[in-house]
Every structure is written in structure tokens, then in C-alpha cells.
Amino acid sequence: MRTTTTTLALLAATAFLLPAAVPATAAPRIGDCAPGELCLWAKAAFKGPRQVYDLTRIDIESCTPLPPGTDAQSLANRTGRPVTAYQSDECQETAEFDTYPGGGTWVPQVPYRVRAFKVWES
Template identity: 65%
Template sequence: MRTTFLAAALAATALVPATAPSSGAAPAGHHGATGQQHARSAPQAAPAGLAPCGSGQLCLWAKPDFKGAVQAHELSTVDIESCVPLPAGSSAQALVNRTGRPVTTYQSAECAETGEFETYPGGGTWVPRSPYTVRAFKIWES
């Protein structure tokens, strides 16, 4: 499975204003050179100027830059490690993962790995422009 934790972290931190206070901590989703996320990293609030998404939610927007219709998914309504296709006729081009678990998004509505797919850390990842149209996702145990 292809994962891009560092790319997701860079995408999220690239949008934080330069005037934002720095705590000296590593950016969300970045945990050293290995690119691995700790199992239960603390959820973060939305960085200034980025789209809100509730703690414990995966939020998907129809258009880039967190615009258009939004869909919010929670662990209580999703089967862990199962393919969850978006409703017929809908797709997403921006997302926020605050589930506390890794989420893989898929270009394919069947979660097929023949199309594009990316995995994003769950402690707080903001992706204003997905590299492809998202049609399905999986939330992983950890």
C-alpha cells in the first residue's frame, strides 16, 4: 500500500500562515524520518484559516480548497477497514482527517488499488487539494 504521510503533513503545514505561533513540535502527521505515525496522536484543532472539521470526523468537500458540499463521517457510522463508497454521483476533492486513525482515500469507488490512492494520518490532516477525485475511503484500525 502506498502511503504519503510526509506529503500530507507538508500539504497541511504549507497553508499555515507564517505568523502562526510555533510550539516547536513536529507538524501533524510527521514523526521523524520514518514517516510513521504514532498509534494515538493527539487530535488538533484546525490551523488558522483552514476548514473546520469536528474531532473524530473525516470531512470531505466536493470542491478543492474546502468548498462546495461537505460530507462528515464518524467511526460510529463506518465499518473499520471496509471500503466506504461516497454516495452515487458525489465525489470529493478536499478532505480533513480528524478520526484519530489513518484513512486511505481512493480514486476508485470500489477501493481498487489499480487507480490512485493515498493514506493520511488521523491526528489532524488538512488536504485542500486531493491529487485525484476521491470516490471511496477506508478508515484503518491504526
């Protein structure tokens, strides 16, 4: 009995020495980008104005530039197909570009400003 009481007292005392849990960085809510959509945010960490594209509004394997004067710094690819994001607004491969797998890829900070994209067949 005394051992149990001592153990409980030690556990209670050490609980105050443990660091408090640090809240995780707020992840985007799944509802912010629905299945079948490509979502692009103007700012990093899924902040700022959001542009949403789905497969009914774009041509597969064709360059889709963002509206003039806009770009994106974070993206979510939930199309189920690979998407290449381009720094060039003409999808030129002389500038930066990366391909992100489909289905549920969340990229809080693209390493360049996205100005166009292509959705691939698979």
C-alpha cells in the same frame, strides 16, 4: 538625543518601503470538521458541499464509497486513525490512492477525485 531622533526618522521612512502584509489563504475553521470526524469537500480548498463521517457510521477497514454521483477534492482527517482515500469507488488499488494520518490532517487539494475511503485500525 540627535542619534535617537535620526534613527526614529529612518525607521518611520523605511516602514513605507516595506511590502504590505499579504493575507493568508483562508484555512478551514476547526469547527468545520470536529475531532473524530472525516470530512470531505466537493471542491478544492475546503469549498462546496461537505460530507461528514465518524467512526460510529462506518466499518473499520471496510471500503466506504461516497454516495452515487458524488466525489471529493479536499479532505480533513480528524478521526485519530489513518484514512486511505481512493479514486476508485470500490477502493481498488489499480487507480490512485493515498493514506493520510489521523488526528489533524488537512488536505486542500487531493490529486484525484476521491470516490471512496477506508479507515484503518491504526
